[in-house]
Structures are given as structure tokens and as C-alpha cells.
Amino acid sequence: MSSLEALYQDILLDHHRSPRNFGELEAPQMKAEGFNPMCGDRVSVQLNLENEKIVPRFKGEGCSICLASASMMTEEIEGLRCEEALEKIAEMRDFMQGGEKNLEGDLSALSGVRRFPVRIKCALLPWTTLKEALDAKV
Numbered sequence: 433m434s435s436l437e438a439l440y441q442d443i444l445l446d447h448h449r450s451p452r453n454f455g456e457l458e459a460p461q462m463k464a465e466g467f468n469p470m471c472g473d474r475v476s477v478q479l480n481l482e483n484e485k486i487v488p489r490f491k492g493e494g495c496s497i498c499l500a501s502a503s504m505m506t507e508e509i510e511g512l513r514c515e516e517a518l519e520k521i522a523e524m525r526d527f528m529q530g531g532e533k534n535l536e537g538d539l540s541a542l543s544g545v546r547r548f549p550v551r552i553k554c555a556l557l558p559w560t561t562l563k564e565a566l567d568a569k570v
């Protein structure tokens with residue numbers, strides 16, 4: 433394993449062991465649930481807006497890629513406006529579909545997932561679920 437791969441492993445493990453923003457909101461303004469039958473991953477995303485800034489929570493069970501991706505996602509979108517979060521979702525999707533623009537920060541630890549098409553669904557599930565939650569908002 434290269435040192436870069438080892439670093440990615442550490443980041444993934446860290447998010448898997450101590451997921452950020454894990455739990456539920458008392459009265460979520462937006463929510464959605466996602467399921468990936470390929471792997472059995474389940475994710476629920478809840479959002480509130482405070483002064484138009486996102487307060488995210490997630491819960492889920494599934495593989496480490498999916499849960500780490502969900503944890504990183506909530507870190508990425510916390511404090512963003514809805515339209516900014518939609519841009520992040522588009523960036524993530526572009527990257528997983530082979531786009532040139534690299535992921536930054538902890539998300540870069542998901543770069544290796546692109547080599548495993550089956551796992552791409554795992555990494556994207558939290559993001560498609562987030563999109564559903566945002567789209568459901570009127």
C-alpha cells in the first residue's frame with residue numbers, strides 16, 4: 433500500500449468510527465431516505481435551515497464507504513446554503529462519473545472508489561439522498 437492509500441484508509445476509518453453529525457433532528461424541515469440494494473446500505477438524511485444555512489444529520493447502516501461518505505458529506509454541507517449544497521452534490525457526482533476535477537479535503541479519500549464501479553453507488557448514496565431531501569423542499 434502506498435503512503436497516500438494508507439492516508440486515505442485512515443481518513444475513511446476515522447469517519448467510519450466517529451461519524452460526524454450522526455443522529456436525528458427534533459423537527460427536521462427536510463428529510464429523505466436512501467437504499468442501495470447492491471450492498472444493503474441504508475441512509476437517512478435530515479436537514480434544518482438556520483438563517484438559510486444547513487444543519488445536517490444522518491443515520492445509516494451499511495458498508496464503511498457509504499457511512500464514511502455520509503459523514504464527510506455532512507461536514508461538507510454544514511453551514512452552506514441549499515444552492516451551494518446542490519453544487520457540492522453535482523461536483524461529487526461528476527467526480528465519481530470520471531470528471532477531471534479532483535475532490536478536496538477528506539473527500540479526496542474517496543478518490544480510490546472510482547476504480548470499483550460497484551462501490552461508486554455506495555459512495556454516492558448519501559449524496560443522492562441529500563439531493564432528494566433538498567428537492568422535497570418547496
Ligand code: ZN
Nearest residue numbers: 471473495554
Ligand atoms: Zn455499500
